[in-house]
Amino acid sequence: MTPSSPDYPQFNDADLQRRWRGRTQFTILQNGFGDGAQLLQVWSAWRSETSDTSDTEVPGRLHYLVIDPQPPTREQLAQWSSALPEQLQQAWPPQVPGYHRLFLTQGKKQLVFTLINGDLLSSLPQLEARIDFFLLRSDPAWNSALLKWLSRLAAPQAGLLAQGELPFARREWLQAGFISESKNENEEGFAPARFSPRWETSSITSHIDRKAIVIGAGLAGSAACESLAARGWQVTLIEQHAHAAQEASGNLAGVYMPAISRDDNPTARLTRAAFLFAQQVWARSGVFDSARQAGQACGVLQVARDAEQAGAFEQAARHWDYPVDYAQWLSADEASARLGMATGSGWFFPTGGWLRPAIVCEAMLEACGDHVQRHFLQTASSLRRDGDTWQVCDVDGQMIAQAPVVILANGMQATRFAQADSLPLQAIRGQVSHLPASVLPDLPFVLCGDGYLTGAVDGVISMGASYDQDDDPALRIDSHRGNLDKLAQLLRQPELAATLMSATNEMPLSGRVGFRCVSADRLPLIGALPDDAALGGAGEVQLREVPRQPQLHGLLAYASRGLIWAPLAAEILACHLEGEPAPLGKDLLGLLDPARFALKAHRQGRC
DSSP: OOOOOTTSOOOOHHHHHHHHTTOSEEEEEEEOOTTSHHHHHHHHHHHHHHHHSOGGGSOSEEEEEEEESSOOOHHHHHHHOTTSOHHHHHHOOOSOSEEEEEEOSOSSSEEEEEEEESOHHHHGGGOOOOEEEEEEEOOTTOOHHHHHHHHHHEEEEEEEEEESOOSOOHHHHHHTTEEEOOSOTTOSSOOSEEEOOSSOOOOOOOOSOSEEEEEOOSHHHHHHHHHHHTTTOEEEEEESSSSSSOSTTOSSOEEEOOOOOTTOOHHHHHHHHHHHHHHHHHHHHTTTOTTTOOEEOOOEEEEOSSHHHHHHHHHHHHHHOOOTTTOEEEOHHHHHHHHTSOOOOEEEETTOEEEOHHHHHHHHHHHTGGGEEEEESOOOOEEEEETTEEEEEOTTSOEEEEESEEEEOSGGGGGGSGGGTTSOEEEEEEEEEEEEGGGSOOOSSEEESSSEEEEEETTEEEEEOOOBSSOOOSOOHHHHHHHHHHHHHHTTOTTHHHHHHHHTSSSOOEEEEEEEEEETTSSOEEEEEEOHHHHHTOOSOOGGGSOEEEEEEEEEOOTTOHHHHHHHHHHHHHHHHHTOOOSSOHHHHHHHOTTHHHHHHHHTTOO
């Protein structure tokens, strides 16, 4: 059964096409998804334009944003409208709060759909976007404050259609900058309209030559290349090793999953968005193609470490009642039955799994095609500014490459540059142990807790990882023993660690040591780097007002979550560079801003 939708705005295809024609990008905002008829109509008009019109006439990216506190489920979509493409139904996100970005078309022209699962009152002020066309329906939440937010979000000459009663008088619309385009002055409501205020407005348009240098070919750098290349940028990738993913991204296998908390703290909200978005990017770059053997979306069981954490997990499960396609709470008996051996209670993430980071990096770089030029076996040691261009130089001061934009995606090595040496980054040693797959039974999904156990790669299972406060690059027996102890805890078999250590005495365990890049608050650094010298001479400023290094950006400090952070972080940065709607709200973006530490130090008088 289809929900009634007479209160959703009706628009004319030709009028909408006229508005976006000749634009490099175009953004539509709608409140309430309904049965998807408006999205389907826009999609149809978009397909018609992209097939019948020259490349220069149709925007390279059409963003369609929807704010809805109760969006339909995937099952409801299937029941409501057989006309909605199967691609949309398959990619439809679970009903969890926050931003959900879906790529509905690929290639040179992309239609990007962002569903914001939240109420209008809290979600509208959080938007980081400029809107070219509003599709509005009646909602009890509409008030004068939200009308002002429409004005702040509107791009110059933005169109507006409203259906039903919006509680604003004509003079309020005019005060907000919206002028009626209706010929009938007695018509109820105030639509159609356009944004033409008496005050001067500016559009967010990128005038940068679309060329960038990315330093570091791990997960952070590879995702940055993929995101920029998808937008037509030319990228120079500089890497000191002969291959991608040789530093922190060089482990044989890694686990991907979100985090959950009872209070839905920032880490939970951010990792949820990152986890769901990453799967979109991996699908786009072919990570899950069977020929790659990159890993498995087999599910992840996060086992509680003790009774106290199990109680906290269970409280969160009862409070949030997450959809089963996102997260399931399993008792110890339920988890053990699914695993086929003893384990504890915990969260099961059915779409989580494990991946081989090196293959993920290579897949993302391959997706870039000829938009990326690789400079491997070259070490970037310094940056210098020449007019509006950055020059990246080697240890001898010789220039490797130059471009208007530089992105530091090389972990701890970013601090070798003078422009980034004040960032509060720390290297945390992590030793992974490699076990022969034959010593353990085949497990149906990934186990994770204080440690983790992945699927087998060429007969080897990755088990880890230590969390050491030292810089020893060599494998150590104490770290192997610690990893085995974590495995024994996951499987509730205290004697297992000793048994496995004995079994491997004749053939010592192999493994790998890597160094995680971690920030002072354990969240990533994503975006423009602060200019500490300029900030020192400033007065009281807000985060957005902190002086920045011109077009010098960081994608850093992903700690143990590079597999999920990398795609979302790259999307955040690319949207910023292009002036596109951000894939997160303002508050969460602020928690990731690299300038947050410099601002705190400035306010405390330490710089």
